[in-house]
Amino acid sequence: MTLSVEEVTLVLGDGDDEVTALDRVSMEVGAGELVAVVGPSGSGKSSLLAVAGAMLRPTSGRVVIGDVDVVAAPDKERTRLRREHIGFVFQGSNLVPSLTATEQLLLVPHLDGIRPATRRDRAAALLDEVDMGHRADRRPHQLSGGERQRVGIARALMAEPAVLLVDEPTSALDHQRGAEIVELLARETHDRGVATVMVTHDTAMLDRVDRVLRMEDGRLAAPTSAVG
Amino acid sequence: MLARGRSSSAEGKAVDLALFGVEPGTFIAPASTEGQTLGATERGVVISEALATKQGLKVGDTIVLDRVGTELPVIGVTGKANYGHVPIVYAPLAVWQEATFGPPGGAAPGRELSPAVRNVATLVALDTASGFDPAVIDQLGLKTVTKTAAFDGSPGYKEETGTLNMIEAFLYVIAALLVGAFFTVWTIQRRHEIGLVKALGASNRYLLRDALGQALIVLVAATAVGVLVGLSFGFVIPGNAPFALRPGPVLLAAVLVVVMGLIGASLSLRRITKVDPLIALGGAR
Numbered sequence: 001m002t003l004s005v006e007e008v009t010l011v012l013g014d015g016d017d018e019v020t021a022l023d024r025v026s027m028e029v030g031a032g033e034l035v036a037v038v039g040p041s042g043s044g045k046s047s048l049l050a051v052a053g054a055m056l057r058p059t060s061g062r063v064v065i066g067d068v069d070v071v072a073a074p075d076k077e078r079t080r081l082r083r084e085h086i087g088f089v090f091q092g093s094n095l096v097p098s099l100t101a102t103e104q105l106l107l108v109p110h111l112d113g114i115r116p117a118t119r120r121d122r123a124a125a126l127l128d129e130v131d132m133g134h135r136a137d138r139r140p141h142q143l144s145g146g147e148r149q150r151v152g153i154a155r156a157l158m159a160e161p162a163v164l165l166v167d168e169p170t171s172a173l174d175h176q177r178g179a180e181i182v183e184l185l186a187r188e189t190h191d192r193g194v195a196t197v198m199v200t201h202d203t204a205m206l207d208r209v210d211r212v213l214r215m216e217d218g219r220l221a222a223p224t225s226a227v228g
Numbered sequence: 229m230l231a232r233g234r235s236s237s238a239e240g241k242a243v244d245l246a247l248f249g250v251e252p253g254t255f256i257a258p259a260s261t262e263g264q265t266l267g268a269t270e271r272g273v274v275i276s277e278a279l280a281t282k283q284g285l286k287v288g289d290t291i292v293l294d295r296v297g298t299e300l301p302v303i304g305v306t307g308k309a310n311y312g313h314v315p316i317v318y319a320p321l322a323v324w325q326e327a328t329f330g331p332p333g334g335a336a337p338g339r340e341l342s343p344a345v346r347n348v349a350t351l352v353a354l355d356t357a358s359g360f361d362p363a364v365i366d367q368l369g370l371k372t373v374t375k376t377a378a379f380d381g382s383p384g385y386k387e388e389t390g391t392l393n394m395i396e397a398f399l400y401v402i403a404a405l406l407v408g409a410f411f412t413v414w415t416i417q418r419r420h421e422i423g424l425v426k427a428l429g430a431s432n433r434y435l436l437r438d439a440l441g442q443a444l445i446v447l448v449a450a451t452a453v454g455v456l457v458g459l460s461f462g463f464v465i466p467g468n469a470p471f472a473l474r475p476g477p478v479l480l481a482a483v484l485v486v487v488m489g490l491i492g493a494s495l496s497l498r499r500i501t502k503v504d505p506l507i508a509l510g511g512a513r
């Protein structure tokens with residue numbers, strides 16, 4: 001499925017405090033494509049993720065996943081879309097502190113009312129895929145930053161999403177660990193045919209991505225380079 | 229009647245007592261736990277347990293009522309029986325009539341008491357079957373009340389139970405507020421986690437059920453501990469305190485505490501629905 005963002009404008013605040021976080025932003029990410037959005041902090045990258053991820057309704061414009069208009073859907077439907085079609089990888093991984101790696105993954109079907117025990121095999125396979133099989137029963141505080149990020153990626157893939165939205169995945173990692181994480185994201189994106197958007201300010205991480213978009217002051221610049 | 233009596237035994241100790249006249253053999257006559265039952269002798273009385281255990285009266289003693297001079301031979305002991313916190317002495321109706329309305333010291337030798345004295349009673353206890361119509365009695369110029377109303381009518385009873393009931397009711401309300409405050413703090417503390425799970429697609433229904441479920445587990449466990457602590461304190465309370473442990477009220481109180489706790493916990497639910505999943509973005513952790 002394709003993720004398309006069409007002419008999205010997002011105005012935050014009101015009156016004198018009005019800020020245009022996104023200014024007529026359009027982009028299209030195909031299935032199996034890893035697109036990086038780079039730009040300085042405050043340029044609107046996170047807002048773009050929030051809008052694409054059905055967490056924030058834009059002031060105008062459309063976000064379409066497959067053939068579903070994410071913006072027009074009512075709140076309940078948007079919650080369901082997040083659960084079933086959108087995978088998030090958060091900055092600093094953002095795992096639930098009290099759960100083991102396996103449980104982080106099993107939380108996803110549980111949110112859907114599915115008995116977690118029936119998804120144990122899938123969780124184990126995904127943890128193996130991200131090289132975390134040997135750490136399956138560790139809790140977040142027992143894992144390194146890179147390991148947490150791997151668990152976060154496995155969790156995002158748990159529901160077999162059509163769209164993967166990744167927020168600064170390398171911010172807490174050294175260069176080598178960061179490169180490994182981007183490599184993992186590229187592999188999963190291509191193998192699974194997911195439409196992936198990775199937001200980052202780390203321009204050293206772009207050699208494995210399919211396309212780079214540059215964001216500045218809420219505007220998305222035309223692609224400046226096509227890598228890979 | 230409330231009176232002060234003196235035991236005939238060596239100590240001659242003065243005791244406060246409430247003298248009840250009862251027709252021996254009727255349903256309100258006390259059952260003796262020790263000695264003979266009321267009516268076994270013409271003038272014998274049955275005393276409540278407290279007079280035996282605390283005042284040292286025993287079967288075979290004679291209580292002499294102060295000023296009135298009526299002699300009451302003790303023939304039996306019954307269970308706990310108090311009237312306005314004063315232990316009851318059950319006498320045959322005729323003895324009570326004589327002590328209450330007769331001349332001090334009883335009838336003069338060789339003379340009977342006036343028949344008018346023999347017709348006096350404070351109240352008549354009715355053992356009614358279902359379908360009984362009190363109006364039938366009221367037509368005779370009497371007034372019937374329920375047992376509860378009769379208890380309420382006795383001195384201090386309503387005020388005392390009213391105060392205790394009010395304390396109890398306030399405790400339930402306080403329990404709800406306390407639990408509410410606890411779960412509100414808990415919700416605030418895990419706000420970030422709630423935002424994260426919402427971002428992953430948790431519905432409000434899922435989160436509310438989860439929160440109430442956890443509240444229920446904590447409440448049931450804590451109430452069970454509370455009941456055990458309460459019971460163990462209850463068992464060491466001295467025997468003369470007006471205190472009893474019965475499964476019914478204990479269970480009811482436990483259920484009420486859990487229900488009130490859930491009501492309190494639900495005060496924090498609005499905070500859960502208001503958490504914005506957006507806080508999961510931006511790496512606040």
